[in-house]
């Protein structure tokens with residue numbers, strides 16, 4: 284059977300649901316391992332009795348017609364990770380649900396977006412991150428978690444990339460951003476608004492280290508001077524729709540303090556889901 288051509292929107296009957304899926308991969312991390320164990324830590328904080336499943340906008344994610352949990356992807360060894368993850372992402376998008384992936388490190392966004400691009404065209408990619416992750420290669424690894432957005436832009440997998448929260452980019456990364464026509468909302472220029480004319484479909488890649496380490500100590504590359512949790516939620520709340528997919532990456536439970544980062548990640552899962560369920 285010939286796969287259907289990528290289209291602006293997948294065939295969706297009725298209201299799409301959010302489909303949660305963990306991608307436990309951290310082998311392309313450059314500094315510290317540990318983010319592969321993030322999905323269970325986020326789920327433990329998400330499904331706790333200590334807080335409910337309601338979004339701030341008033342949606343009950345305990346309703347399985349709105350929010351499904353597909354568990355974690357089983358990765359068959361460390362070979363062909365790009366193909367394994369891209370295939371899983373493609374299958375998730377073909378369901379017509381809106382996938383919300385839990386990393387893992389930021390490497391996973393490249394195969395996730397690659398799989399999405401087999402199903403959806405003309406997507407705008409919004410990256411929340413302290414770091415541009417635009418290296419051509421990093422320590423000899425072109426799949427490093429410092430490189431995914433260079434691969435995505437080289438392959439033309441999205442129409443546009445907008446980065447939020449960047450701080451401390453070096454000369455190479457600034458050159459790469461210019462080369463790929465990336466719109467950068469730098470942390471030092473905030474508060475900022477979304478660019479005029481921003482429209483869906485939108486995929487959000489959320490690196491927890493865009494937040495200040497005071498809010499998320501459990502990340503592998505803490506970078507002070509970041510967004511507060513509330514500032515990030517405000518950005519999400521005023522995103523135009525539809526948000527058709529998202530990932531949340533770089534929680535490192537080995538670095539967490541009192542489970543604070545996992546709780547913040549769980550909050551972001553709920554509010555990302557809320558943004559994805561917002562009526563167009």
Ligand SMILES: [Mn+2]
Nearest residue numbers: 413414490492
């Ligand atoms: Mn980062």
